Amino acid sequence: MNYHLNFNLIWRHFDKLWQGLVLSLELAVLSILIGAIIGLVLAIWYVSAGKLVRAIISAYVEFIRNVPLILLVYIVFYGIPTVVDFAYSATVSFVGTLSLYAGAYLVEVFRSGLEAVPRGQIDAGKAIGLTPLQRLLHVRLPTMARITLPALSNTFISLFKDTSVASVISVPELTYGAQWINFNTFRIVEVYIVTTIMYLITGYSILFGLRGLERRFRAER
Amino acid sequence: MDAMLYALPFLMKGFSITLWVSALVVVFSLAAGLVLGVALVYGPRPLQWIVRLFSDCIRGIPILVLIFVVYYGFPPLGISINSFWAGVVALTLFKAAQVIEYVRGAISSIPRGQMEAGKAIGLTFVQRLQSVIFPQAVRRFLPPWINGVTDAVKGSALISLLGVVDLMQSINEVIGRTYEAMPLYLLGAFIYFAINYSLSLTSRFVERRYAYIRD
Numbered sequence: 348m349n350y351h352l353n354f355n356l357i358w359r360h361f362d363k364l365w366q367g368l369v370l371s372l373e374l375a376v377l378s379i380l381i382g383a384i385i386g387l388v389l390a391i392w393y394v395s396a397g398k399l400v401r402a403i404i405s406a407y408v409e410f411i412r413n414v415p416l417i418l419l420v421y422i423v424f425y426g427i428p429t430v431v432d433f434a435y436s437a438t439v440s441f442v443g444t445l446s447l448y449a450g451a452y453l454v455e456v457f458r459s460g461l462e463a464v465p466r467g468q469i470d471a472g473k474a475i476g477l478t479p480l481q482r483l484l485h486v487r488l489p490t491m492a493r494i495t496l497p498a499l500s501n502t503f504i505s506l507f508k509d510t511s512v513a514s515v516i517s518v519p520e521l522t523y524g525a526q527w528i529n530f531n532t533f534r535i536v537e538v539y540i541v542t543t544i545m546y547l548i549t550g551y552s553i554l555f556g557l558r559g560l561e562r563r564f565r566a567e568r
Numbered sequence: 569m570d571a572m573l574y575a576l577p578f579l580m581k582g583f584s585i586t587l588w589v590s591a592l593v594v595v596f597s598l599a600a601g602l603v604l605g606v607a608l609v610y611g612p613r614p615l616q617w618i619v620r621l622f623s624d625c626i627r628g629i630p631i632l633v634l635i636f637v638v639y640y641g642f643p644p645l646g647i648s649i650n651s652f653w654a655g656v657v658a659l660t661l662f663k664a665a666q667v668i669e670y671v672r673g674a675i676s677s678i679p680r681g682q683m684e685a686g687k688a689i690g691l692t693f694v695q696r697l698q699s700v701i702f703p704q705a706v707r708r709f710l711p712p713w714i715n716g717v718t719d720a721v722k723g724s725a726l727i728s729l730l731g732v733v734d735l736m737q738s739i740n741e742v743i744g745r746t747y748e749a750m751p752l753y754l755l756g757a758f759i760y761f762a763i764n765y766s767l768s769l770t771s772r773f774v775e776r777r778y779a780y781i782r783d
Binding site: 349350409410412413414415416417418419421422425426427429430508509510511512514515522525526529535536539542543546547550551 | 625628629630631632633636637640641644645646718721722723724725726728729736739740743748749750753754756757760761764765768
């Protein structure tokens with residue numbers, strides 16, 4: 348092994364990695380927010396809908412879950428603009444893709460969360476004269492939120508890792524920054540050491556932060 | 569529709585590469601994951617720490633980065649590796665970490681008394697694993713593991729970025745000639761969907777098959 352580590356060039360271009368990391372986090376946060384809205388709306392719709400709507404929602408979920416993310420990214424970025432006359436940037440396209448992707452996973456999370464709300468709570472809501480909408484807002488959703496919190500944080504962490512796929516359409520997130528330094532400085536081993544450490548530290552910080560949050564909410568029960 | 573029919577013969581080679589990569593990854597990761605998973609549960613403390621560190625690190629790194637690390641990072645360290653095997657190695661690392669967690673979960677669902685009973689009647693460690701733990705743990709292991717095979721298939725699409733002509737890359741190549749992006753992407757999505765959905769259905773079937781056993 349005749350490789351001499353030299354991190355100087357990495358530090359000189361560190362802003363590429365740092366700004367990339369910030370963008371990765373922004374992509375993940377935006378996608379989980381939009382994805383959560385998609386997931387919540389579809390989950391509420393699913394539990395109260397007829398067979399046809401359920402079949403359509405399931406088809407969306409199964410399609411997204413069984414197709415590689417990179418292919419979904421290509422479909423939205425290269426495919427859809429050839430069919431409809433509508434232009435969007437790579438970043439917007441990726442946020443759209445990742446939101447649809449997150450939405451498919453979160454429909455399942457929220458749906459099972461809604462179904463896990465104890466029957467007695469809903470009956471109690473009925474007994475004190477709450478309307479169906481009030482029961483949803485004040486009884487079912489708050490309980491569901493607590494049940495689904497761990498699954499939500501896991502989804503967020505995997506979305507953060509999935510943002511690396513954005514590099515294939517040149518969105519300048521962390522993996523793209525790593526590749527840029529790889530191709531321009533050839534300090535290959537160093538750049539990937541630094542990049543993986545950045546992913547690990549960020550990922551585990553988020554994980555521990557969210558676990559702390561989960562504990563607080565569980566304690567209230 | 570015409571574009572899809574035209575493309576099919578060109579996609580067959582790529583399709584077989586995708587299946588081949590997935591199969592290699594599944595077999596290697598199963599072997600490595602089983603050994604490391606058992607080491608994580610029954611191994612001496614230092615070994616447990618090493619396996620835990622390995623699993624936590626690998627699961628914290630995006631698959632795409634893992635693939636680049638192996639493909640670009642190994643040759644400067646004196647390990648020459650071509651794009652195909654770089655993909656297989658990276659995906660195997662990723663899958664092995666998953667299998668380790670499935671194994672740990674499955675084994676720890678078996679009451680401790682089972683292992684002690686095996687010891688009491690004089691079975692060796694390997695015999696205890698073989699005839700006491702594994703037969704009971706397999707029903708906890710199989711459904712998530714089969715479902716997890718879809719991750720290998722989906723992850724294998726990323727090795728197209730190294731220039732391996734798998735299903736994903738052969739789709740890109742046909743689009744490069746015909747400029748008909750949407751029909752081909754949809755065809756590709758359908759093929760991936762067919763593979764992965766049948767795997768998830770199998771997983772659900774196996775889960776139901778074992779559902780009669782109550783704990």
